[in-house]
Amino acid sequence: MSVTKKKILLITPSRIIARGITSILEEHGGFTVETVLTDLSRENEATVRDSMADIVIVDPIIFDFASRPAGRSRISDLTDAAVIAAPTAVTDDETIKSYDETISIYDTPAAVISKLRNSLAQSAGGPRTENREELSAREKEILVSVAQGMLNKEIADRFHISIYTVITHRKNITRKTGIKTVAGLTVYALLNNLIDPASVE
Amino acid sequence: MKMADLIGADYRLLTVIYRLGIKLGFGEKTVEETCRESGVNCDTFLLIANVYATEGYVPTTEMMTAASAIDLVRYLHASHSYYLDHEIQDLSRIFEDLLRPCAPMQRDVIMRFFDGYREEVENHFAYEEDIVFPYVRSVAGGQRVEGYSMETFEENHNNIDEKLNDLRNIVMKYLPPVCDTVTAIKALSRLCTLEADLEKHTLIENSILIPMVNRLEGKCQ
Numbered sequence: 001m002s003v004t005k006k007k008i009l010l011i012t013p014s015r016i017i018a019r020g021i022t023s024i025l026e027e028h029g030g031f032t033v034e035t036v037l038t039d040l041s042r043e044n045e046a047t048v049r050d051s052m053a054d055i056v057i058v059d060p061i062i063f064d065f066a067s068r069p070a071g072r073s074r075i076s077d078l079t080d081a082a083v084i085a086a087p088t089a090v091t092d093d094e095t096i097k098s099y100d101e102t103i104s105i106y107d108t109p110a111a112v113i114s115k116l117r118n119s120l121a122q123s124a125g126g127p128r129t130e131n132r133e134e135l136s137a138r139e140k141e142i143l144v145s146v147a148q149g150m151l152n153k154e155i156a157d158r159f160h161i162s163i164y165t166v167i168t169h170r171k172n173i174t175r176k177t178g179i180k181t182v183a184g185l186t187v188y189a190l191l192n193n194l195i196d197p198a199s200v201e
Numbered sequence: 202m203k204m205a206d207l208i209g210a211d212y213r214l215l216t217v218i219y220r221l222g223i224k225l226g227f228g229e230k231t232v233e234e235t236c237r238e239s240g241v242n243c244d245t246f247l248l249i250a251n252v253y254a255t256e257g258y259v260p261t262t263e264m265m266t267a268a269s270a271i272d273l274v275r276y277l278h279a280s281h282s283y284y285l286d287h288e289i290q291d292l293s294r295i296f297e298d299l300l301r302p303c304a305p306m307q308r309d310v311i312m313r314f315f316d317g318y319r320e321e322v323e324n325h326f327a328y329e330e331d332i333v334f335p336y337v338r339s340v341a342g343g344q345r346v347e348g349y350s351m352e353t354f355e356e357n358h359n360n361i362d363e364k365l366n367d368l369r370n371i372v373m374k375y376l377p378p379v380c381d382t383v384t385a386i387k388a389l390s391r392l393c394t395l396e397a398d399l400e401k402h403t404l405i406e407n408s409i410l411i412p413m414v415n416r417l418e419g420k421c422q
Contacts, residue, residue, distance in 0.1 A: 028259075029355070029411065029412065029415075030407070030408070110259040110261065113257075113259050114257040114258075114259055117257040118257055121256075121257075177370065177374070178366070178367075178370035178374070179367045179370055179371070180363045180366065180367060181363050181364050181367050183314055183317055183364065183367075184314065184363075184364065184367030184368075184370075184371065186310075186314075187310050187311060187314045187367075187371055187375075188371070188375060190306070190307070190310045191307060191310065191311075191371070191375050191376075191377065192375065197306050197310075
């Protein structure tokens, strides 16, 4: 439901294609091209890893013939983003299938947008296999602190952990409980007797 | 195509026609006839129906030009009333029933969360009713208003689905065992319906209203 624009990272050696895709996406408004790379060199791998992209669009031609089938998984090692192929040369079916979606350079702008949305829906339901997962003792402590209104920084100080560890714990709490808001976590904590009702107003 | 066939194919469109002011009893009339008789722009109806029926629907420029921004705003306004006056009211009653057997502390905690959600929705809608819709009406009338633009709306159009999603998880996973299961099912299915409908509502605002008004803004200059 968010209107925050979805961030796109493009990897294509073609300036024409990069500009074409960028212009289609800017016109539509729901997406924004944050970064354009021409290949996946070591340096650029770091860019992909550090990017907050929601979708990576890549021309498989950037991988040489022998490594092309493994291209998709090379990108997945770097980021959780959905990965879409935009091939400019004939690419074998198996390789194409490994991508979340494939856009053709002859697609209409509407088709491109709808494929982009599709890929997001698919990767959101991503391959998560855990089933039975209770909150760990540490996660419960952190959940209680969140419910009491503490900020990430304060929680980090209280438990002598880094702020990144706090964020990871909070992500895991939300993943396990399905509850995202602080108010919702407070309800969880109270219903499960993790906190004394008197400690939250 | 017959209106009855369309509704038969996707019953969620019942709420759409209700909000557009189309009454039941259309018998064998076509979509076009039904719309015309109720004074509704048929293209606007089709745009909305497409958002419901097609996942990831992107309207064409022609569709967008043919539809009416005024009708769309009327629809969105009617949706707001529908959510607040029917859906959320009903849910509030269902929750009261559901939580009656609980300890007062548990009841209060969940009801307070529910009220918090209702307040958030009310504020979100109020902003659109007070600022955005009047703006769209004046732009549709060819008059550009200084100090506001669709871009500002786009930037500030925030999420209101998180709390609803939390509420659904709370009912499904963490309700005290004393609660009646049939009432809980009733609450859950209403929550799911509301969640799905609100998602379409937001989609209509983001993928139709915003580009449509962007275009009208261009014409004003």
